[in-house]
Amino acid sequence: MTHPADWDVAEAAGALRAGRITSLELTEACLARVVDRDPAYGAWIRVYPDDARAAARAADAVLARGEGGPLTGVPLGLKDVIGVSGLPLTADSAVLEGNAATEDSTLWTRLRDAGMVLIGHLHCGEFANGTWGVNPWSAEFSPGGSSSGNGIALAARMIPATVGSDGRGSIRMPAAFNGVTGMKPTYGLVSTAGCVPITFSYDTLGPMARSAADCSLLLSAMAGRDPRDRTTLTQPADLGPFPVTPRPGQRPAAGIRIGIPRFPGEPMSDGISTVYERFQKDLVGLGAELVPFDWPVNPLEPEIGRLGDYVHILGAELLYIHEQFADREHLYRDDWRQTISMYQQVGSAVDYVRAQGKRAEYVATWHRIFAEHQLDAVIHPASLDELFRSAPLVEIFNSKAIDQPLEMPRMLFGCWNDANFPALAVPAGLSPTDGSPVGMQIIGTPYTDATILQLGIDIQSATGHHLEQPPNMGTAEPYQSPQRYEQHTVQPAFLRPANPVDPLIPLATR
Numbered sequence: 001m002t003h004p005a006d007w008d009v010a011e012a013a014g015a016l017r018a019g020r021i022t023s024l025e026l027t028e029a030c031l032a033r034v035v036d037r038d039p040a041y042g043a044w045i046r047v048y049p050d051d052a053r054a055a056a057r058a059a060d061a062v063l064a065r066g067e068g069g070p071l072t073g074v075p076l077g078l079k080d081v082i083g084v085s086g087l088p089l090t091a092d093s094a095v096l097e098g099n100a101a102t103e104d105s106t107l108w109t110r111l112r113d114a115g116m117v118l119i120g121h122l123h124c125g126e127f128a129n130g131t132w133g134v135n136p137w138s139a140e141f142s143p144g145g146s147s148s149g150n151g152i153a154l155a156a157r158m159i160p161a162t163v164g165s166d167g168r169g170s171i172r173m174p175a176a177f178n179g180v181t182g183m184k185p186t187y188g189l190v191s192t193a194g195c196v197p198i199t200f201s202y203d204t205l206g207p208m209a210r211s212a213a214d215c216s217l218l219l220s221a222m223a224g225r226d227p228r229d230r231t232t233l234t235q236p237a238d239l240g241p242f243p244v245t246p247r248p249g250q251r252p253a254a255g256i257r258i259g260i261p262r263f264p265g266e267p268m269s270d271g272i273s274t275v276y277e278r279f280q281k282d283l284v285g286l287g288a289e290l291v292p293f294d295w296p297v298n299p300l301e302p303e304i305g306r307l308g309d310y311v312h313i314l315g316a317e318l319l320y321i322h323e324q325f326a327d328r329e330h331l332y333r334d335d336w337r338q339t340i341s342m343y344q345q346v347g348s349a350v351d352y353v354r355a356q357g358k359r360a361e362y363v364a365t366w367h368r369i370f371a372e373h374q375l376d377a378v379i380h381p382a383s384l385d386e387l388f389r390s391a392p393l394v395e396i397f398n399s400k401a402i403d404q405p406l407e408m409p410r411m412l413f414g415c416w417n418d419a420n421f422p423a424l425a426v427p428a429g430l431s432p433t434d435g436s437p438v439g440m441q442i443i444g445t446p447y448t449d450a451t452i453l454q455l456g457i458d459i460q461s462a463t464g465h466h467l468e469q470p471p472n473m474g475t476a477e478p479y480q481s482p483q484r485y486e487q488h489t490v491q492p493a494f495l496r497p498a499n500p501v502d503p504l505i506p507l508a509t510r
Contacts, residue, residue, distance in 0.1 A: 023073030072115030098490030105194025122149030169413025176439025212456030251287030
């Protein structure tokens with residue numbers, strides 16, 4: 001019998017409902033793994049063993065009555081931007097030291113009502129920017145950010161399910177870099193009420209787990225309209241359940257048209273190209289039709305020697321949120337202080353509106369590509385190069401902005417936040433160049449989340465890349481974390497500013 005902490009969500013749910021294990025036993029197995037492995041990886045900022053055991057006992061009582069659903073009794077970790085009433089909520093920052101959530105986030109309310117057991121909060125880049133911790137595949141590899149702890153805890157088999165946030169790749173990057181699965185849903189599909197935002201017009205919350213089926217199970221519980229977050233009121237009322245099983249037959253993707261972008265003048269590394277070619281052959285084997293097209297220029301991305309125009313949007317919204325910390329900026333970590341300094345170059349209000357205009361044009365471009373080629377999905381690598389080594393993420397972004405010689409991979413995450421399309425990151429195996437995990441992204445148009453999840457489930461039913469585990473887990477040296485500037489006191493509470501997007505969303509639902 002495998003260790004219960006090695007199970008994915010579906011396996012754990014099946015064992016719980018069959019009575020082969022109790023939620024308390026499963027929770028204890030995960031807590032033991034955290035104690036055993038986390039010192040080497042640094043995934044968890046806080047663990048709540050007593051609360052977790054109490055929740056597990058309550059789940060066991062529900063299961064004993066023959067009640068509950070597919071998530072009842074399954075352990076969960078939340079990124080430290082997702083509020084749980086009465087528990088600390090710090091966005092992994094000393095400026096919120098001692099802060100506790102005054103209300104449950106809508107997301108946690110829905111997962112709690114589904115019967116999930118909260119183990120703890122996970123480390124992230126400060127205020128959902130940057131990286132933290134050690135990649136279980138190798139200490140030389142970056143764990144990606146900003147939902148670093150989520151990806152690490154899943155890859156190191158400490159927990160079967162987590163929820164992260166994605167403002168410009170923060171779910172999909174750590175999923176790809178740690179060899180797990182992560183979903184950035186359509187913007188407005190999952191409520192962000194009760195969470196610490198990085199921005200307003202980019203922020204999404206989404207599941208991270210070991211398979212697309214697991215992500216689908218989680219998203220089924222998380223998605224839906226919420227009056228507390230008016231961006232959710234534009235979603236269709238009849239989304240229906242998300243898929244959890246592969247389609248039948250040897251060619252389940254027959255009739256599916258998948259866009260395969262060409263990157264003119266941007267050749268992939270040899271290792272990524274090898275994995276991508278194999279992935280395309282797997283798709284053809286499933287019956288999919290591959291449709292090549294030229295990758296469009298993103299007008300928001302940076303060019304050599306200048307900041308990208310997306311910074312005018314993300315930076316302005318971020319700085320508005322951070323006005324309340326003006327007297328506490330000395331408590332920021334060094335890398336986040338550098339990032340704030342970069343965002344302070346965001347420009348004028350006209351620059352912000354102009355950038356949003358370019359963003360609208362970019363969204364129209366992608367809708368046109370999907371329509372002209374009659375695509376059901378687009379698939380491409382998470383990055384055109386192997387993942388970067390463990391340099392702080394802010395150095396990576398700054399080097400791209402000001403043309404410093406620091407080498408970085410050509411990552412393809414932020415474009416889907418610019419477009420606010422749903423994107424699923426799935427493991428595709430290891431690069432033959434350096435043995436680093438390689439991720440692929442599956443993208444659809446807004447509210448086709450179920451379509452891309454189904455495709456991910458079909459792919460993973462025919463391949464085993466999502467089942468691969470890092471070697472020698474738990475044998476690394478203890479993680480040496482970046483310097484933090486806690487004052488060992490209680491800082492003023494976080495005040496979530498009014499969302500400037502809300503007035504644009506009609507109160508009436510469609």
